[in-house]
Amino acid sequence: MFHYTRGRGIINAAPFFFDKSGPAFYHEAKAFSRLRPRFRDKRRENDMERTRLVVFTDLDGTLLEHATYSFEPARPALEALLEAGIPLIFCTSKTRLETERWRRALANVHPFIVENGGAAFVPEGYFGAAARFDKRDGGYGVLEFGRPYADLRQALERIRAASGLPLRGFGDMAVEEIAARCGFTREDAALAAMREYDEPFVGADGPALAEVERAARKAGLTVASGGRFHHLVGGSDKGRAVRALRDLYSRSRGPVRTAGLGDSLNDETMLREVDVPVLVRKPDGGHADMAGLPELVIAPYAGPEGWREAVLGLLQGRA
Numbered sequence: 001m002f003h004y005t006r007g008r009g010i011i012n013a014a015p016f017f018f019d020k021s022g023p024a025f026y027h028e029a030k031a032f033s034r035l036r037p038r039f040r041d042k043r044r045e046n047d048m049e050r051t052r053l054v055v056f057t058d059l060d061g062t063l064l065e066h067a068t069y070s071f072e073p074a075r076p077a078l079e080a081l082l083e084a085g086i087p088l089i090f091c092t093s094k095t096r097l098e099t100e101r102w103r104r105a106l107a108n109v110h111p112f113i114v115e116n117g118g119a120a121f122v123p124e125g126y127f128g129a130a131a132r133f134d135k136r137d138g139g140y141g142v143l144e145f146g147r148p149y150a151d152l153r154q155a156l157e158r159i160r161a162a163s164g165l166p167l168r169g170f171g172d173m174a175v176e177e178i179a180a181r182c183g184f185t186r187e188d189a190a191l192a193a194m195r196e197y198d199e200p201f202v203g204a205d206g207p208a209l210a211e212v213e214r215a216a217r218k219a220g221l222t223v224a225s226g227g228r229f230h231h232l233v234g235g236s237d238k239g240r241a242v243r244a245l246r247d248l249y250s251r252s253r254g255p256v257r258t259a260g261l262g263d264s265l266n267d268e269t270m271l272r273e274v275d276v277p278v279l280v281r282k283p284d285g286g287h288a289d290m291a292g293l294p295e296l297v298i299a300p301y302a303g304p305e306g307w308r309e310a311v312l313g314l315l316q317g318r319a
């Protein structure tokens with residue numbers, strides 16, 4: 001769609017954005033105006049029509065295909081968002097290092113939410129100097145919502161000892177096992193193991209999972225269920241982090257309209273916070289049970305195919 005991506009893909013556009021210093025959002029806008037002047041007017045129209053739309057998205061099983069992690073089917077919708085200057089915010093159970101890898105792959109310059117809402121990372125200068133953060137780290141302002149990983153590890157060990165369930169978290173697994181369970185390379189699995197706010201675990205489903213949830217609650221923690229793992233988290237959730245970023249957008253840029261896309265139960269709190277909640281289907285054609293969300297849009301297809309259709313529909317005013 002853009003001449004600098006044609007035949008080479010979004011991946012190769014990444015260095016273009018990342019070679020710059022200073023506020024990322026500004027450079028993205030500048031990149032647009034220099035590369036494709038004819039988009040400038042269209043962009044202004046879009047800004048006016050779609051008063052500051054912001055799109056939040058889960059990654060695994062949603063923007064990325066469940067088994068292959070491909071975003072290729074979503075490309076037309078990704079390019080349409082880029083063209084319209086609409087921020088796309090990753091909101092995932094992945095770690096910061098994994099999410100940064102996907103941001104580079106997709107040339108994404110926007111804030112992102114990691115580890116099921118454990119923290120939100122905002123590129124320096126993105127919301128101007130007035131924005132307040134819990135800490136600054138590695139070129140980001142960081143909003144922290146979760147409890148430290150060491151607390152979660154201790155809690156998981158206590159729940160395992162008390163319940164006798166065969167619970168195993170990432171902290172109990174070698175990198176090779178994480179790689180095998182996720183279909184990752186060893187390098188990607190090493191990034192997934194660098195956890196700060198969320199412990200993915202296996203070893204409990206159905207009634208056993210309910211027992212873990214009860215024990216977690218007693219310790220002031222919660223359990224969120226994603227496409228592959230259950231996650232022990234320190235009272236944070238995706239919705240809380242989405243709310244915080246939405247507030248930063250509206251404070252710095254005026255009122256925003258939000259959309260959110262997910263595939264699993266751990267996305268429900270995110271979907272409850274947005275104006276247009278979208279659930280993509282699972283690879284078998286079914287979808288997660290979110291009966292309590294009346295405005296929910298169910299995408300026609302699974303993963304990135306459903307994502308593409310829902311986002312293009314949103315941009316064409318169908319949602």
Ligand SMILES: [Mg+2]
Binds near residue numbers: 058059060062226264
């Ligand atoms: Mg997912």
